[in-house]
Amino acid sequence: MENYFYYDEKECQFIPVTYGPAERVIYTLSLWVLVGTVITTISLSLLSFSAGSPSEIALKAENKALYNQLHETKKSIEYLDQQMAMITSMDNDLYRTMLGIEPISDDERQAGVGGADIHARFDAYSEPSSDLLRWTASSLESMERRINIQKLSFEEIKAHYNENKELMSNIPAIRPVSGIILSGYGMRRHPVLGYKRMHEGVDFRARVGTPVYATGDGVVKSARRWRTYGLLLVIDHGHGYETRYAHLSSLADGIRPGVKVERGQIVARSGNSGVTSGPHLHYEVVKNGDPVDPLNYMFADLSPDEYLEYRRIADSNPMSMD
Numbered sequence: 285m286e287n288y289f290y291y292d293e294k295e296c297q298f299i300p301v302t303y304g305p306a307e308r309v310i311y312t313l314s315l316w317v318l319v320g321t322v323i324t325t326i327s328l329s330l331l332s333f334s335a336g337s338p339s340e341i342a343l344k345a346e347n348k349a350l351y352n353q354l355h356e357t358k359k360s361i362e363y364l365d366q367q368m369a370m371i372t373s374m375d376n377d378l379y380r381t382m383l384g385i386e387p388i389s390d391d392e393r394q395a396g397v398g399g400a401d402i403h404a405r406f407d408a409y410s411e412p413s414s415d416l417l418r419w420t421a422s423s424l425e426s427m428e429r430r431i432n433i434q435k436l437s438f439e440e441i442k443a444h445y446n447e448n449k450e451l452m453s454n455i456p457a458i459r460p461v462s463g464i465i466l467s468g469y470g471m472r473r474h475p476v477l478g479y480k481r482m483h484e485g486v487d488f489r490a491r492v493g494t495p496v497y498a499t500g501d502g503v504v505k506s507a508r509r510w511r512t513y514g515l516l517l518v519i520d521h522g523h524g525y526e527t528r529y530a531h532l533s534s535l536a537d538g539i540r541p542g543v544k545v546e547r548g549q550i551v552a553r554s555g556n557s558g559v560t561s562g563p564h565l566h567y568e569v570v571k572n573g574d575p576v577d578p579l580n581y582m583f584a585d586l587s588p589d590e591y592l593e594y595r596r597i598a599d600s601n602p603m604s605m606d
């Protein structure tokens with residue numbers, strides 16, 4: 285603390301000013317209040333500089349919510365993209381191939397998408413946002429394009445179907461039993477032998493005695509007992525197609541080689557004969573002598589959603605019932 289003086293006229297000299305204890309406390313206190321006020325003001329202005337004013341804070345929150353929503357939208361688009369890819373492959377590999385129509389190439393399905401950057405307007409925004417906006421916009425355009433092509437393809441298939449009714453009624457196209465699928469086509473662990481081997485059909489859950497339907501029009505080729513297949517029924521559908529129904533408990537009345545059958549007709553009862561790990565129906569589709577994935581031959585019966593569900597179950601179970 286500095287020293288202050290006052291001039292005493294009587295004494296004709298400077299006398300030092302002295303503070304009493306109370307005055308000293310007030311002086312010190314007011315100094316601290318002053319310093320405190322300055323520090324608080326500086327801190328507040330620094331804080332508002334970094335966090336923003338209330339309206340800026342609200343805008344930031346809104347921005348964050350929009351960005352998060354955009355992220356969610358991206359996930360939805362990715363999911364739809366997968367579904368679309370599945371429908372596209374069903375269209376090419378199933379419907380078109382089966383009817384002998386040329387598959388549509390990926391290039392054709394994607395044509396007109398991309399090219400010149402028409403989303404340059406998003407470049408003004410910060411990078412994560414502009415990337416996301418650009419991706420979302422172009423993905424939606426691509427999706428729209430693919431859906432339109434898919435619609436045209438279905439129109440073409442419909443027209444083709446009407447011209448090929450005989451073929452269409454012969455091709456296996458429904459489920460052989462009404463139960464759910466248990467195991468799919470492909471390499472599967474055998475339930476009795478224990479090692480992996482080719483599972484040439486699909487297994488359906490079916491109690492002993494469940495009705496088994498012919499999956500297309502045709503002629504009974506054979507019906508006899510085998511050691512592994514148990515009681516096996518084979519139907520010849522012409523056009524190179526054959527279906528096999530294994531582990532049966534019995535044949536329907538009148539079912540014997542040479543007899544004509546229609547799609548949806550009860551031809552047998554499922555069972556547990558031959559080598560199995562329990563009652564089920566093992567079903568095979570053979571095309572030109574080679575087994576193919578029967579799941580691709582249920583298109584008249586399964587909705588796209590059911591197909592996807594069956595596909596998921598078929599692909600996820602590593603074990604067959606055989």
Ligand SMILES: [Zn+2]
Pocket residue numbers: 483485486487565566567604605606
């Ligand atoms: Zn099987």
